[in-house]
Amino acid sequence: MPEAGVDLTVLYRGPLASCDYDCPYCPFAKRRDSTEQLRTDRAALERFAAWAASRTEDRLSLLFTPWGEGLVRSWYRRALTELSHLPHIRRVAIQTNLSGRTAWTAEADLDTLALWCTYHPGQTPYERFVAKSRRLAADGVRHSVGVVGLPEHLDAARRLRAELPEHVYLWINAAEGHSYTDEEAARWTAVDPLFSWSRHAHPSAGRPCRTGESVISVDGDGTVRRCHFVREELGNLYDGSYRAALRPRPCPSQVCDCHIGYVHLETLPLYDVFAGGVLERIPADW
Template identity: 65%
Template sequence: MSGPALYVLYRGPLTSCNYDCPYCPFAKRVDPPELLRADRAALHRFADWVAATIDRRLSILFTPWGEGLTRSWYRETITRLSHLPHVDRVAIQTNLAARTGWLADADRDTAALWTTYHPGQVGRDRFLARCRELDALGVRYSVGVVGLPAHLDEARALRALLPPHVYLWVNAADGHVYTADEEAAWTALDPRFGDSVRPHPSRGLPCHAGETAISVLGDGTVRRCHFVDGAIGNLYDGTWRAALKPRTCPNVACDCHIGYVHLKPLGLRDVYRDGLMERVVHRAEEFTRGSIYTH
């Protein structure tokens, strides 16, 4: 493999979700059968591209607007891609509501999950039972919560019951301004909370997006990142290859993890290393060992 490693974020047409989170615009959306068929076909086409693109190492993160793992084609695709020798990581963002036994057929050195706990949508005991299933299977995963004030007690209880090696991340809630005390409380749970709590000024800063990271839509449109409109090529006609080059960010600020994690001055690739796609910090146990919530 002669080309550099490439991080690929894929988002197909799927928007349906089984949860009704008040902070999510896609909550409880139901996709019509024709959209589900289109999503399945698009995902299979993407998986075939991954299988055929053997000239560089690939890391893949599925970022559906909805919940992918309730759909068989996402489970089957992750399993398939996990066994490809040129795929370093295949991960998906998920609410962890779906069954986990299918991961027994995946290569657990490659497959991983970026999970989110949504209080009010699922009981803590049920969510933790899913986490224990992942631990028993030897699957790498992170657990996250949205940093709403009403979630703080649940997040603390969750941290106390998760194994120390499981990284608990916290996303700042959109529109919420954190007091110093609130920020300190969330930082006690996630030492990286400061990355999320304030938007990162980004205009003119060098970014890996569009150079060694790309965003792909279901029709194969390649963008430099989910948050910069405009195509730089298409996955299926090969035009993406010539489009890859060093770039600076055109946006005033970047406030989403899957965007700012690629800003070069932040150095977050060194923080996450091989856990970049599933949002697992390197040596995550060191971030929880001293917390009062793990004792």
């Protein structure tokens, strides 16, 4: 009997860890992968893309979440472009600092492709970043833009919101280890009306979450986990052993404080808030 297809969201993070930025809040700032490390990452990415292309009986939504910057590498641009044209791929998206060129998106299916873009003040000229977002918007490339909510970033975030196209959602991530007074939170909420979801970590212990059932995390070796933040292995993508492990399961962590994690909690309404744009972080009514 043929294997039944599933609706599956896959977050892929290969070994790539190099980045061209030097953000003080990131452990991978200005890291350089060796030629061999880049070759390993390319092989892993191409293996994953081939797997996704072959799963024609499934309905897949894919989010690439590299530690480093993927879009400056040709194999990420090619994988996104090719996967976007496949009818069983519902969405293919990537987190990016938008430092690379964007002309490649003209070759993709823009009904499927999406970009999750982050502006890092001090790492790239403001005008250059805004010009790229405007170009993406003019070309019909679905994308969100975001900023880490550090006090020194507030003026840049306000300027972004004023100057980006209205239909481009600007999100604010609460800075790791940073707490916000109500007055500070109100300033950020004026920029991003949904900032309250990021402001506090969400209690998750024992609560139902879609991860491990309809959402999985995959590394470069094909090891499957329920999400990036739970180390328990569910099997391997390439031998199919993960399939038997897909089932509802409560979260084993006390709290979840990252959007790519808590957005999948069933106790939160975020699948409705971001309906149609969960992976690229775009609200349904934006």
